[in-house]
Amino acid sequence: MTNKERGILIVLSGPSGVGKGTVCKALRRYAPDLVYSVSATTRAPREGEQEGVNYFFRSRDQFQRLIQQNEMLEWAEYVGNFYGTPRKFVEDTLNAGKDVILEIEVQGAMKVKQTFPEAVFIFLLPPSMDELKSRIVGRGTDSQEAIRSRMTVAADEISLIEYYDYAIVNDRVELACSRIQSIIVAEHCRKERVVSKIKHWMAEVK
Ligand SMILES: Nc1nc2c(ncn2[C@@H]2O[C@H](COP(=O)(O)OP(=O)(O)O)[C@@H](O)[C@H]2O)c(=O)[nH]1
Numbered sequence: 001m002t003n004k005e006r007g008i009l010i011v012l013s014g015p016s017g018v019g020k021g022t023v024c025k026a027l028r029r030y031a032p033d034l035v036y037s038v039s040a041t042t043r044a045p046r047e048g049e050q051e052g053v054n055y056f057f058r059s060r061d062q063f064q065r066l067i068q069q070n071e072m073l074e075w076a077e078y079v080g081n082f083y084g085t086p087r088k089f090v091e092d093t094l095n096a097g098k099d100v101i102l103e104i105e106v107q108g109a110m111k112v113k114q115t116f117p118e119a120v121f122i123f124l125l126p127p128s129m130d131e132l133k134s135r136i137v138g139r140g141t142d143s144q145e146a147i148r149s150r151m152t153v154a155a156d157e158i159s160l161i162e163y164y165d166y167a168i169v170n171d172r173v174e175l176a177c178s179r180i181q182s183i184i185v186a187e188h189c190r191k192e193r194v195v196s197k198i199k200h201w202m203a204e205v206k
């Protein structure tokens with residue numbers, strides 16, 4: 001199989017507090033070749049976050065310019081801040097045959113679906129809504145009011161699950177990671193992908 005195949009674009013979404021960040025971090029051990037896109041955001045860096053590692057931290061003006069210059073693959077406003085995926089890195093990495101994962105919220109994921117219908121959409125679910133609330137409370141970063149609004153937003157986000165290809169329950173981080181890894185392996189074995197790589201075999205044999 002000599003034909004160079006484009007990498008697979010994987011989109012991971014789920015309500016705030018479900019464990020997306022935790023799972024993505026642990027996933028590095030399960031899928032070491034997977035490339036993580038670093039998003040741009042207008043939100044302020046949290047303690048310990050590094051420019052270009054966690055996010056590219058940008059002013060609202062800078063962010064608007066990136067949108068106008070068509071440098072964003074997708075972008076969305078989430079709880080008063082802008083978040084977006086830089087286009088060039090994702091396209092170059094996919095063209096180099098590597099798989100890329102985007103950890104983004106649902107509005108942005110829906111935009112990706114329009115431009116990359118072949119992408120694989122995975123939704124991360126909590127074991128229950130009570131457990132989701134406990135995780136948000138346990139994280140200790142939100143006020144009572146913010147917790148209530150995150151839970152309302154979570155219900156709206158979960159209602160978009162029908163647009164996703166896979167739903168994974170994040171009961172245990174290791175199980176969630178191995179489920180995602182299995183999806184990636186299965187997607188690489190999709191007949192359509194493999195057939196496009198072996199098309200030239202028939203011509204060579206004749
Ligand atoms: N559309 C979009 N959403 C993003 C992007 N990067 C991060 N997000 C989402 O923005 C939301 C808020 O992220 P963040 O401020 O880091 O908070 P936390 O993930 O809830 O701890 C999460 O749902 C992220 O998945 C992006 O590039 N595009």
Ligand SMILES: Nc1ncnc2c1ncn2[C@@H]1O[C@H](COP(=O)(O)OP(=O)(O)O)[C@@H](O)[C@H]1O
Binds near residue numbers: 135171173
């Ligand atoms: N499978 C899990 N079981 C128990 N707690 C978890 C699990 N996954 C994540 N958490 C915890 O839930 C909280 C929210 O996780 P985080 O990764 O910040 O969520 P998100 O990125 O989706 O907002 C964190 O305190 C994290 O340690």
